[in-house]
Structure formats: structure tokens, C-alpha cells
Amino acid sequence: MSEPNVIAASDVTIEYPAHSVSASHTAVKGFTLTVAPGEIVGLVGSSGSGKSTLAQIISGQAALLSGREPAPRIVGGSLEVLGVELRGLRRSKAAKLALGVGYVPQDAGTRLTSNMTVAELVAEPLLLRDKRFDRHEAGLRAATLVDALLLPVGTMVKQPHELSSGQRQRVAVARGLIQQPPLLIADEPTAGIDVSVRGTVVDVIAAAQRARGAAALIVSHDLDALRRSVDRVAVIHEGVVVGLGPIDEVLADPHHPFVAGLAEAAAHPDPYDEIDPPADDGANDERSTR
Numbered sequence: 001m002s003e004p005n006v007i008a009a010s011d012v013t014i015e016y017p018a019h020s021v022s023a024s025h026t027a028v029k030g031f032t033l034t035v036a037p038g039e040i041v042g043l044v045g046s047s048g049s050g051k052s053t054l055a056q057i058i059s060g061q062a063a064l065l066s067g068r069e070p071a072p073r074i075v076g077g078s079l080e081v082l083g084v085e086l087r088g089l090r091r092s093k094a095a096k097l098a099l100g101v102g103y104v105p106q107d108a109g110t111r112l113t114s115n116m117t118v119a120e121l122v123a124e125p126l127l128l129r130d131k132r133f134d135r136h137e138a139g140l141r142a143a144t145l146v147d148a149l150l151l152p153v154g155t156m157v158k159q160p161h162e163l164s165s166g167q168r169q170r171v172a173v174a175r176g177l178i179q180q181p182p183l184l185i186a187d188e189p190t191a192g193i194d195v196s197v198r199g200t201v202v203d204v205i206a207a208a209q210r211a212r213g214a215a216a217l218i219v220s221h222d223l224d225a226l227r228r229s230v231d232r233v234a235v236i237h238e239g240v241v242v243g244l245g246p247i248d249e250v251l252a253d254p255h256h257p258f259v260a261g262l263a264e265a266a267a268h269p270d271p272y273d274e275i276d277p278p279a280d281d282g283a284n285d286e287r288s289t290r
């Protein structure tokens with residue numbers, strides 16, 4: 001018998017509730033997606049299309065926030081993550097779910113604790129979950145990830161303020177991966193990272209998860225960064241799913257003008273049409289080993 005899907009979303013609608021002067025706002029409409037164990041899926045769309053909202057909902061983080069600040073909530077359809085129905089999920093159950101789902105939030109690199117070294121920051125999630133976790137093993141895992149993400153060896157003893165923004169973002173990705181979660185949700189993990197390293201970052205996430213039969217949902221507006229590593233993409237536009245399947249199939253047969261635009265851009269890449277400003281990522285820093 002095949003293992004159950006780690007994500008089973010059926011016709012999910014998500015809204016932000018009304019608060020102070022703002023009316024309620026539907027951020028995602030009719031989102032349907034299944035992700036199998038070991039599958040790597042990209043979630044693509046333009047700014048404001050609903051990607052981060054979905055990442056917050058699927059990771060269980062929105063349910064953890066509910067009641068504290070205007071958090072998005074599921075108002076239609078059903079969404080099971082690791083076998084737990086998230087529609088109407090209570091905060092206590094969300095906390096349990098969050099233990100099984102790794103989450104790298106948008107701009108995670110900017111949220112690193114400033115007075116810790118990279119070695120401490122990357123190992124921290126393991127030690128927070130289990131105070132008795134072997135520190136030597138945690139250190140080894142941290143160093144392996146830092147190396148795989150092409151950060152210079154000397155990075156381990158540095159603090160966030162000594163790193164470029166792209167390097168900090170890679171440290172945040174390493175923090176997400178070190179817990180070896182059955183499902184990792186990474187929201188724009190390549191943001192601020194030099195274009196020459198973005199594909200590698202997605203490769204590392206995909207390889208680490210696949211090697212353990214674990215899954216990942218990687219949010220990105222950068223189809224190129226996803227191309228090598230994901231099994232399928234879900235394309236959303238203004239809150240609606242407008243393309244779903246293997247990248248090449250979605251682009252070859254676009255059913256929506258937004259997907260047709262993506263296909264056109266993929267077929268005729270303009271080398272001067274960089275969406276993101278160039279990142280000072282230290283991507284080409286000399287590495288002291290290898």
C-alpha cells in the first residue's frame with residue numbers, strides 16, 4: 001500500500017479576517033494539491049499571489065498565531081498535512097504539527113539571533129527540541145549543511161552581522177534542514193542569494209529531503225532556481241491555481257495567460273531582465289577546503 005500524502009489540499013480557500021479598518025480578504029481560492037512522501041514541489045507565482053499565505057497555513061504557523069494577530073485561516077475546502085486536518089485546527093494541535101513540519105519563513109535570514117555563531121544557530125533547532133541531543137553530532141550535521149550550501153568553512157565561527165544577506169539566508173535554510181523534517185516548507189529560500197548559487201540551494205534542499213523519503217514545498221517566484229530539482233510546480237495567480245504539474249508540461253500547455261507569460265519568459269530569457277537586484281552574497285568567496 002502506498003504511503004499517505006504529506007499534503008492533501010482540496011479546493012482550499014483562505015482568507016484574512018477583518019481587523020481594525022480592513023475588511024476580510026480572500027488570499028487563496030480553490031487551491032488543490034497533493035504532495036507524496038519524497039516529493040519536491042515548487043509553488044510559483046507573482047508577488048501577492050498567495051504563496052506566503054499558503055506557506056504559513058500548510059506549515060501550521062498560521063494556526064499557532066491565531067488569536068494573537070490577524071492570521072490567515074481556511075474558510076473553504078480541506079487541507080490535511082501529515083494526516084492532520086488543518087481547517088479549524090486548535091493552537092495546541094498546531095504546536096504538535098509544527099514539530100513535524102520544518103518551516104523556513106520568508107526573510108528568515110534577517111531573523112537570526114545576532115549574538116550567536118553560525119555553528120550555534122544551525123545546531124540550535126536540534127537542541128531546542130531535545131536538550132540531550134548529542135552536541136558533537138549536532139555540530140557535525142551543522143558543518144555538513146554549511147558546506148553543502150557552499151558557505152566558506154570560516155562561516156561556522158562568524159555571527160550574522162559578519163555575513164552578507166545571502167549568506168545569512170543560507171544559514172536559515174541550514175537551520176530548517178537540520179531537523180530532518182518529514183515535510184519542509186521553505187518560503188523564498190533563495191531570496192537575496194546570488195543568482196549563481198540559487199539553483200544549488202534548491203538542489204541541497206531537494207537532495208536532503210529526497211534522501212530520507214521526506215518532502216518539500218519550495219515557494220519561489222524564480223522558476224529557474226526550481227527547474228533542476230522539483231518534481232512538479234503549482235502556479236498561482238491572484239489567489240487561484242492556474243497551473244499544476246511537472247514544469248515542462250505546465251509550460252508546454254499553458255491554460256492561463258500568466259502561465260503563458262512564464263513559458264514565454266522561460267523560452268526567451270532576457271539576460272538583462274533580472275527580477276532581483278544583484279545580491280552581495282559572497283557567493284564567490286574563496287573556500288578554505290575541498
Ligand SMILES: Nc1ncnc2c1ncn2[C@@H]1O[C@H](COP(=O)(O)OP(=O)(O)OP(=O)(O)O)[C@@H](O)[C@H]1O
Nearest residue numbers: 016025027045046047048049050051052053054070
Ligand atoms: N496580514 C494580512 N492581512 C490582509 N491581507 C493580507 C495580509 N497579508 C497578505 N495579505 C494579502 O493576501 C494576498 C496574498 O499575499 P501573500 O503575501 O501570501 O502573497 P505572496 O505570493 O507570498 O507575495 P510575495 O511574493 O510578495 O511575498 C495579497 O493580496 C496580500 O495583500
